[in-house]
Amino acid sequence: MVGLLDAVLRRQQLLIRCLGQHSNKKDICNTTGKMQSLLSGGVPVSESDAIRILRSVTPSLESSKHKGQAGKIAIVGGCREYTGAPYYSAISALKIGADLSHVFCTQDAAAVIKSYSPELIVHPILEESYNVRDEDRKAISAKVIAEVDKWIERFDCLVIGPGLGRDPLLLDCVSDIMKHAKESNIPMVIDGDGLSLVTNCLDLVSGYPLAVLTPNVNEYKRLVQKVLQCEVNDENGTQQLHSLAKGIGGVTILRKGGSDYITDGQTVSAVDLYGSPRRCGGQGDVLSGSVAVFLAWARKSAVVEKEGANPAILGCIAGSVLLRKAASLAFESKRRSTLTTDIIEHLGTSLEGICPVA
């Protein structure tokens, strides 16, 4: 993989981070067969590279391990309007192999999310403005952060934003949660309404290498406008993505779309393995939960601890590849009626196909 990255990225004078053995450019073009769909300069991750990355970060299952060692993930999201998004993200984390998955959401959302699955640990602690008198806002914010603080150090990764909504009081509380997570060195995957919060307050993530932003087309456009003060330009797409990551400062960005582009401001990788033509809502939420697990696993893997690879990049590549494999399997059987819940049902078999349990 590294040889290919070198060959293509040297043109852009980007610093390459080494992950292992490389195949050559021709092999990778043949494997993906989609070079023309990539932004110029984006480096496609071949199927064999993807498999190597997934295997390098996925931990073995051993009877000596205790509950929690395979990952404790928390989703901050879920409000009156949206209960599906935090559920998709949280259940995906469990289906991939995390041991515990928590959801911090509003009271309205909590009972609904619990009813989807007994596997999730749901904390009904967030508050929206409509439910709170002005004079109580400060006390409510303090209560929310105190509740989250009881747990935060135990988590291996937070996902901020799936179905969070845009209520100002709620977003103020989530800003505080993010500040505490940063102080405690907890990785954060930021998606959906979390990205709207971050776009309006870049300080929440800037300079934090354990932050991963996963914008869709709209979220990316708003980030580019805010940070680079220009419009999205796909003619120069790789360079623009690179500039965006640099502009925010030290975060990793996964730009979602027909191909997923991933950068930490140094390398730009592209995942364009075939997924599914169904664009049902919720696939980005599955991705956020998946990236959270793989990022948490990657931090403890030899490729990060001994070779110094960036766990955020590995987590993004692994999450993107697995989602696409699962979407492809779901589409094979469900065709036009494929839904996000069908894709979630294929996460386990997709990972088992690549990293079988010994």
Ligand SMILES: NC(=O)C1=CN([C@@H]2O[C@H](COP(=O)(O)OP(=O)(O)OC[C@H]3O[C@@H](n4cnc5c(N)ncnc54)[C@H](OP(=O)(O)O)[C@@H]3O)[C@@H](O)[C@H]2O)[C@@H](O)CC1
């Ligand atoms: N079941 C649930 O609970 C789910 C809840 N979710 C939660 O919803 C919240 C808001 O997230 P979001 O993604 O809907 O908001 P945003 O990015 O503003 O997009 C809004 C509009 O942009 C457009 N549009 C989208 N893609 C486009 C494209 N490729 N190219 C062009 N246009 C495109 C499209 O507009 P339209 O086509 O309708 O005009 C779309 O409707 C957030 O909390 C999220 O987590 C979701 O996770 C889904 C499952």
Ligand SMILES: Nc1ncnc2c1ncn2[C@@H]1O[C@H](COP(=O)(O)OP(=O)(O)OP(=O)(O)O)[C@@H](O)[C@H]1O
């Ligand atoms: N045109 C496409 N072709 C193939 N795969 C795509 C395409 N667009 C998105 N995807 C895949 O779907 C995943 C989710 O991307 P999407 O742009 O739908 O996110 P989103 O809008 O945040 O989703 P959500 O509905 O969960 O909010 C991406 O990781 C990507 O792999």
Ligand SMILES: [Mg+2]
């Ligand atoms: Mg989304």
